[in-house]
Amino acid sequence: MKKIIYSAIIFIFCFCKINLYAQDPYFTQYNMSQITSNPASIGEGVSDMRIQSALKSQTFAGISASKYATLSYEKHMDKYTNKEDQLSYGVLFSSDESNGGLLKDNFLGLGLSFNKKLTESSNLSVGLLTVYSDRLLDPNQLQFQSQFGSFGFNNMTHFSNETAYLAKRTIFDADAGIKYYYSAPSSNWGFNIGTSIYHGATFYNSVFNSSTLNAILLPRYSSQLATFYQFMNNDEINFLLNYDQQGVIKILSLGCIYKASLPENFPISKFNIGLWNRYGTTVSPYVGLESKDFIFGLSYDMNLGSSSQVYSSNLQTVEIALTWKFTKELLKMFSGNIK
Numbered sequence: 001m002k003k004i005i006y007s008a009i010i011f012i013f014c015f016c017k018i019n020l021y022a023q024d025p026y027f028t029q030y031n032m033s034q035i036t037s038n039p040a041s042i043g044e045g046v047s048d049m050r051i052q053s054a055l056k057s058q059t060f061a062g063i064s065a066s067k068y069a070t071l072s073y074e075k076h077m078d079k080y081t082n083k084e085d086q087l088s089y090g091v092l093f094s095s096d097e098s099n100g101g102l103l104k105d106n107f108l109g110l111g112l113s114f115n116k117k118l119t120e121s122s123n124l125s126v127g128l129l130t131v132y133s134d135r136l137l138d139p140n141q142l143q144f145q146s147q148f149g150s151f152g153f154n155n156m157t158h159f160s161n162e163t164a165y166l167a168k169r170t171i172f173d174a175d176a177g178i179k180y181y182y183s184a185p186s187s188n189w190g191f192n193i194g195t196s197i198y199h200g201a202t203f204y205n206s207v208f209n210s211s212t213l214n215a216i217l218l219p220r221y222s223s224q225l226a227t228f229y230q231f232m233n234n235d236e237i238n239f240l241l242n243y244d245q246q247g248v249i250k251i252l253s254l255g256c257i258y259k260a261s262l263p264e265n266f267p268i269s270k271f272n273i274g275l276w277n278r279y280g281t282t283v284s285p286y287v288g289l290e291s292k293d294f295i296f297g298l299s300y301d302m303n304l305g306s307s308s309q310v311y312s313s314n315l316q317t318v319e320i321a322l323t324w325k326f327t328k329e330l331l332k333m334f335s336g337n338i339k
Helices: 004-013 328-337
Strands: 020-022 048-059 063-076 086-100 103-117 120-138 143-147 152-156 168-183 189-197 215-219 220-230 235-244 247-261 270-278 283-289 294-303 315-326
Touching: 086 120, 247 283, 270 294
Parallel strands: 020 215
Antiparallel strands: 048 063, 048 315, 063 086, 086 103, 103 120, 120 168, 143 152, 168 189, 189 220, 220 235, 235 247, 247 270, 270 283, 283 294, 294 315
């Protein structure tokens, strides 16, 4: 029974004819997976290097609908970094699994960003990300409803007279972005604003070996705006805005995070609580823990779909995000402890 449900879902999202447009996975905590929102963010706020990881899990009616995971590594290139300029590189690995593993996408990206100091209070960053990806289909999990054939009704792993499947499709892609940063002389408030484009070239992302049965992955245009204000007691409030457009899909997300300072003798310096509103679809409560070198975030998407929108109202989404920042001093201390 589960195979039949998986097959129905995969048919709806990947096999429909001609006018099907594939959509990128979307993180609620997009600020914790910065390479996937703007390549110009590579190395942002990093003194030496940073590791980020995010996991998004969706279930529908008790069945795993999709899992999306990312792992990124960012590092300054010391040879080309000084007080005025900063060159950083980033490596991104991500995996997208849907319908119980029936369909899998794996991505490997390599990016560069260059951050230029404009004034004492402002910087401008540009970034480029190149991506290799492959789409894998496990045809052994396909099982459609019985169809009448030469030997009567039989369970089928494909539609009669259907085009052959592509078990694997390989894609090369390029993404680019630009971002502007401003921090007030008092350093208690600031903002950044950026824009980016992903999938600069339109390509086909179907599992059918056919020019008339293709999912078209259109370019995704993204805009980001974030601002912060730090109070005298070191508490901080952040407001975030993200707008994505990919074909006819438009997503506007607004977020607010309040970071409450904890006593200095605590290993955790801040307790974070917030809320995201993805207009027309979800409201997402958020909690997080933060120290000088580590950030943990947990969010849950509460769907706003009406009871008539069966898929939306029964979709459950949990997201976990982690960030580790490493300074040269920390690395030296760690290497000394393991000798």
